[in-house]
Amino acid sequence: MTTPLPRGLPLDRVSFDEQAAGVFDARAGFPAGVAEQIADTVVRYAGVDAGDLIVEIGAGTGLIGAWLARPPARYLGLDASQPMLSGFATRLPEGGHARLVHADADQPWPVADGTARVVFGSRVFQLLDPEHLVREANRVARPDRAVLVQGRLERHPDSPKVLLRRALHERLRAHGLTPRPAGRLLQRLLERAAEAGGTLLPPVTAASWPHEVKPGDVLDEWRQKYSMGGVTPPAEVSAAILDELAEWVADRFGEPAGPVWTEESFVLEGVQLQPPKERDE
Numbered sequence: 001m002t003t004p005l006p007r008g009l010p011l012d013r014v015s016f017d018e019q020a021a022g023v024f025d026a027r028a029g030f031p032a033g034v035a036e037q038i039a040d041t042v043v044r045y046a047g048v049d050a051g052d053l054i055v056e057i058g059a060g061t062g063l064i065g066a067w068l069a070r071p072p073a074r075y076l077g078l079d080a081s082q083p084m085l086s087g088f089a090t091r092l093p094e095g096g097h098a099r100l101v102h103a104d105a106d107q108p109w110p111v112a113d114g115t116a117r118v119v120f121g122s123r124v125f126q127l128l129d130p131e132h133l134v135r136e137a138n139r140v141a142r143p144d145r146a147v148l149v150q151g152r153l154e155r156h157p158d159s160p161k162v163l164l165r166r167a168l169h170e171r172l173r174a175h176g177l178t179p180r181p182a183g184r185l186l187q188r189l190l191e192r193a194a195e196a197g198g199t200l201l202p203p204v205t206a207a208s209w210p211h212e213v214k215p216g217d218v219l220d221e222w223r224q225k226y227s228m229g230g231v232t233p234p235a236e237v238s239a240a241i242l243d244e245l246a247e248w249v250a251d252r253f254g255e256p257a258g259p260v261w262t263e264e265s266f267v268l269e270g271v272q273l274q275p276p277k278e279r280d281e
């Protein structure tokens, strides 16, 4: 089911402030048990010990952060949206050492030098300036050991969303437009962190779960956006492409297209940051 949008704005022009925490959670929430599993994997992946500081950038409503913020870890969740953080505050665990800070991650972070064991971001780093992010991550990284970890959704190659995106890219190219390959921005961040002296870690799959997709809902969501595949075509081109995709959906999945079961996973990718003391030698 597509979630109604505030004030009828196109989906990609609705800020996180305007979405409100409940709307975001309905669109982007995880099945029961998955967020906890992701948080546990982040802790293991980054080698977080009791009392270590976890910094989460773009913590949002705390879907994962609420599990990272459990004692004995110390946790600082930073987000540019106060409404998202207000949603997070309602699920903060009792008795922990957690702070939520309203701040723009593209500005200097309110985190002391050399204090964080891990800098984590889920579904957010593609929105940020990679140069600044790597600089700040290295600044706040503990000199003895620290890791930058990004978490992202990965869809099964047969998922209707993956197939539809491929069909979209073909049609954009046919209209002379150059779509942006999925994941390119996140890849650039990892490369930037490695160029700054970090060591890439092997990715891990933190969780996988069955997921039901209605292909028509994917198209309905795209109809509510200005941009598609990383470009913003003229309105008449978007409309023509979406009509072509609707025909493609009917051919491929039947008319009306019923729900399709597929699999989604949450993947962690990380960089062992370069300790500043070694960097300065």
Ligand SMILES: C[S@@+](CC[C@H](N)C(=O)[O-])C[C@H]1O[C@@H](n2cnc3c(N)ncnc32)[C@H](O)[C@@H]1O
Binding pocket: 016, 017, 028, 057, 058, 059, 060, 061, 062, 063, 064, 078, 079, 080, 081, 084, 103, 104, 105, 106, 121, 122, 123, 124, 127, 128
């Ligand atoms: C897609 S949501 C992801 C939320 C959470 N990490 C998750 O996976 O559930 C992106 C979050 O990043 C925040 N955000 C976007 N740009 C930001 C910035 N420049 N500084 C801090 N937070 C930002 C948004 O407010 C939003 O809460």
